[in-house]
Amino acid sequence: MFGLDAVKNMFSSVGSYKNFIIIFILTIIFIVAAIYTYRRYVSPKMNPKFVANSEFLPEEANNKPSEVAELYFFYTEWCPHCKKSMPIWQSLKSDLDNKEFKGVVLNFIEVDCDKDTALAEKFNVQGYPTIKLVKGNQVIEYDAKPSKDTLMEFLQTSL
Structure with a gap:
């Protein structure tokens, strides 16, 4: 049929x-x-390697994620030591801000403690200028007279 x-x-x-x-x-x-x-x-x-819109990511982001660390500069306008340290800080900032240093991207943050007292209290700032490095959950305090060489040495050993 x-x-x-x-x-x-x-x-x-x-x-x-x-x-x-x-x-x-x-x-x-x-x-x-x-x-x-x-x-x-x-x-x-x-494909497990496929990332949607990967053409918009920077090349470094496609290769490996970078760690980020923040370097805080706590100061006041009236402090003479802060006024002496500010050009050194600005020089280091122009060289390294938002750039990778030893596999870590550094962000430089300036905090005027007269205007931002909450952040100064959070980091327990007792004197001026105070420089602190925050990497992950770790806070490392810089405890020397600010100079470009000692700050670079501090970053070399801390990162």
């Missing part, structure tokens, strides 16, 4: 095999289009 004779009768009633060939060719075209679409759009997103 549904054997080869039934299939022949179905196609012979149409008149020829034209419809069969057209349907076969359309099926092949749809299969090829599906394979192309899968390989072009779906397969790359299944």
Whole structure:
């Protein structure tokens, strides 16, 4: 009943095999289009290395995540030691701010303790100028007279 004779009768009633060939060719075209679409759009997103919008990430972010550390400079406007230390701080800041140093990106933050007393209290600032390095959960206090050489040595040993 549904054997080869039934299939022949179905196609012979149409008149020829034209419809069969057209349907076969359309099926092949749809299969090829599906394979192309899968390989072009779906397969790359299944790759574990795939990151959506990775073209917008800086090259360093694609390679490895960098650690971040903050170097705080606590000062007041009226302190003569702060006024002497500020040019040294600014020089170091211009050299290293937002740059990678020993695998750590440094952010330089200046805090006027007369204006931001809450942050000064949080870091337990007792005198001026005070320099503190925050890396992760660790706070390291700089305890020498500020000079570019001693600050660089402090960063070398602390990071």
